[in-house]
Amino acid sequence: MPELTFREALRQALREEMLRDERVFLMGEDIGAYGGSYAVTRGLLEEFGEKRVKDTPIAEAAIVGLATGAAMGGLKPVAELMTINFSLLAADQIINHLAKIYYMFGGQFTAPAVIRTAAGWGQLGATHSQFLEVIYSHVPGLKVVMPSTPYDAKGLLKAAIRDPDPVLFIEHTLLYGIRGEVPDEEYLVPIGLADVKRPGRDVTIVAYARMVHVAMNAARELEAEGVDCEIVDLRTLRPLDIETVVESVKKTNHVVIVEEDWKSFGVGAEVAARIAEQAFDYLDAPVVRVGMLEVPMPYNRNLERHVVPDEADVLAAVRSVVGSRV
Amino acid sequence: MAEISRDTLLWIYERMRLIRCFEDKVAELFxxxxxxxxxxxxxxxxxxxxxxxAHLTDRDYITSTHRGHGHCIAKGVDINAMMAELFGKATGACKGKGGSMHIADVSKGMLGANGIVGGGGPLACGSGLTAKVTGSDSVTACFFGDGAAEQGTMHEAMNLAAIWKLPVIFVCENNLYAESTPWFYHCAARDIADRGVAYNMPGILVDGTDVFAVYEAAGEAIARARRGEGPTLIEARAFRYYGHFQGDPLTYRTPEEEEEYRRRDPLDQFRRRVLERNLLTADELDAIDARAREAVEAAVRFAQASPYPAPEECLTDVYVKYP
Structure with missing residues (x-):
């Protein structure tokens, strides 16, 4: 099977969907001639022309609002917000408009826009190093996707473009360069379905996006210690596939949740609460969460590394959980 | 005025009277x-x-504001469905899920009243782009208030519409007060219409109490948009008789101001002018008045007799496909 980078897989998804459906068009800041700030859309302007790859001014609210209006009118916009930090400038259009059009107007209009955006860190400072997926996952009416591999990225983006509902598609900037197997033949990855990235018996590690890779590395080390980890990649945050998580917990009876974001009121909090509601009797130890330190992201490299959760944090969490194995 | 057909004149008066009767009735019910x-x-x-x-068909779009009943009626939304929506009934335009600030009608190109001040500008660019991409000659009229004129979204929308030459007309309804704040306080420009210059689009100031002036300015702007020549900004100045919302104590404006605008009432002006020129007869106009009053009474009866949505209806229309 050919290997592609995460970035190439996304570009393939966009290209295939644009070839398949002429209603699909791209819009965003610097996505055309410049090829996108993270180079995902490189070459697409040349192939599809400026009617379908539209450079916009730096105007996030207008980008999302325009995508919403175009989706209501029957087009399939894929709008790019350069990073999720800037989505806050469009939060009204995302939360008050895009997410509510279908419900508030009694099902008369759908708004099947895809909003692609990047999240990550790397000595960029506090305003450029946030995730914020929780804000949007909180809102009924939106679907929120955060893939971890090139395979999932391509299949989920294609599914998002074909989805009849609005989808926020979050790409981790530190994953753009990773490589993974992506088949030549057409496939979709369904939205709302978690994936067991590594089967195991002893402990369930729930993760998503880059933290899946951190958890995989930790799992290899733990294997040497005789601890067999099962890794559940959420892939979609809303709708959350809690069934796959609960099924895993019923088998392993131990849970660690890893998120690259502040823990308070977060994805881990939500998953832990659902496990408490649906699998309490199967737990042999308290659920443990691993997340970012609760500070704005510092600029200095050492400080930044200290704030972001890493393999050592996952190892410590798993050991603390399985140490209490009965 | 002479070049407006009799049918259009009758339609204009009928729609204006229907809006007035509807709003007076809503005030009473509230x-x-x-x-x-x-x-x-x-x-x-x-x-x-x-x-x-008056220049738009069902294939054209409008975006609206929190003060959207008039836009709905002018665009042809059924007043029974509107009144039922206000009552929160299952027969409402949005099944009782939208309310006064969120009435939409897909069949009429009415993209929704909008509870967020300035929210409609970007949406209007979206329907404008749809028309441009699909090669239809649809135009979008984006209504917004003088308050919304100060929102960043309207700047983003007007600039985007101008650089992409979208078939959108921006209609600023300057009713002199953004809730309670007078426009001469909140607006740095002499006229809001002056801002058209900044977007390289025509900016036209019209008397918003004079339907003929609005009709003429909008006709030119819409024709320009249909020709692919891009957006126009129209500022139409008028006065809202009621408060910002029902219950507003209206402490911020003077009786003199209201009196001046009452003298320029848009319906009275219309009557006076068409009668002076013998374009329509008093009997015709009186008959329209009576029909409008009856239509609104019938809408209230329809709304009151309609059922409330079933409790389980709260869970529908969240997603088209779930999961």
Whole structure:
């Protein structure tokens, strides 16, 4: 099977969907001639022309609002917000408009826009190093996707473009360069379905996006210690596939949740609460969460590394959980 | 005025009267405690919505504001469905899930009243782009208030519409007060229409109480948009007779100001002018008045007789496909 980078897989998804459906068009800041700030859309302007790859001014609210209006009118916009930090400038259009059009107007209009955006860190400072997926996952009416591999990225983006509902598609900037197997033949990855990235018996590690890779590395080390980890990649945050998580917990009876974001009121909090509601009797130890330190992201490299959760944090969490194995 | 057909004149008066009757009735129902929530009434501004929508068909779009009843009626939304929506009934335009601030009608190209001040500008660019991409000659009229004129979204939308030459007309309804704040305080420009210069689009100031002036300005702007020549900004100045919302104590404006605008009432002006020129007869106009009053009474009866949505209806229309 050919290997592609995460970035190439996304570009393939966009290209295939644009070839398949002429209603699909791209819009965003610097996505055309410049090829996108993270180079995902490189070459697409040349192939599809400026009617379908539209450079916009730096105007996030207008980008999302325009995508919403175009989706209501029957087009399939894929709008790019350069990073999720800037989505806050469009939060009204995302939360008050895009997410509510279908419900508030009694099902008369759908708004099947895809909003692609990047999240990550790397000595960029506090305003450029946030995730914020929780804000949007909180809102009924939106679907929120955060893939971890090139395979999932391509299949989920294609599914998002074909989805009849609005989808926020979050790409981790530190994953753009990773490589993974992506088949030549057409496939979709369904939205709302978690994936067991590594089967195991002893402990369930729930993760998503880059933290899946951190958890995989930790799992290899733990294997040497005789601890067999099962890794559940959420892939979609809303709708959350809690069934796959609960099924895993019923088998392993131990849970660690890893998120690259502040823990308070977060994805881990939500998953832990659902496990408490649906699998309490199967737990042999308290659920443990691993997340970012609760500070704005510092600029200095050492400080930044200290704030972001890493393999050592996952190892410590798993050991603390399985140490209490009965 | 002479070049407006008799049928159009009759339609204009009928729509303006229907808006006035609808809004007066809503005020009455609200005062009686029969309607919940916030209602923002359009009485006094009828000439703007009607003067613009007289040029539009069901294939054209409008975006609206929290003060959207007038836009809905001018665009042809059924007043039974509107009144039922205000009552929160299952037969409402949005099945009772939207309310006064969120009435939409896909069949009429009515993209929704909008509870967020300035929210409609970007949406209007979206429907404008749809028309441009699909090669249809649809135009979008984006109604917004003087308050919304100060929102960043309207700047983003007007700039984007201008650089992409979108078939959108921006209609600023300057009713002199952004809730309670006078526009000469909140607006740095001499006229809001002056801002057109900044977007390299025509900026036209019209008397929003004069439906003929609005009709003429909107006609030119819409024709320009249909020709692919891009957007126009129209500022139409008028006065809302009721408060920002029902219950507003109206402490911020003077009786003199209201009196001046009452003298320029858009419906009275229209009557006077068409009668002076013998374009329509008093009997015709009186008959329209009577029909409008009856239509609104019938809408109230329809709404009151309609069922409330079933409790389980709260869970529908969240997603098209779930999971």
């Amino acid at each position: 005062a009686q405690g029969l309607l919940p929530g916030f209602v923002h009434l359009y009485a006094g501004e009828e000439a703007i919505a009607v003067g613009v929508c």
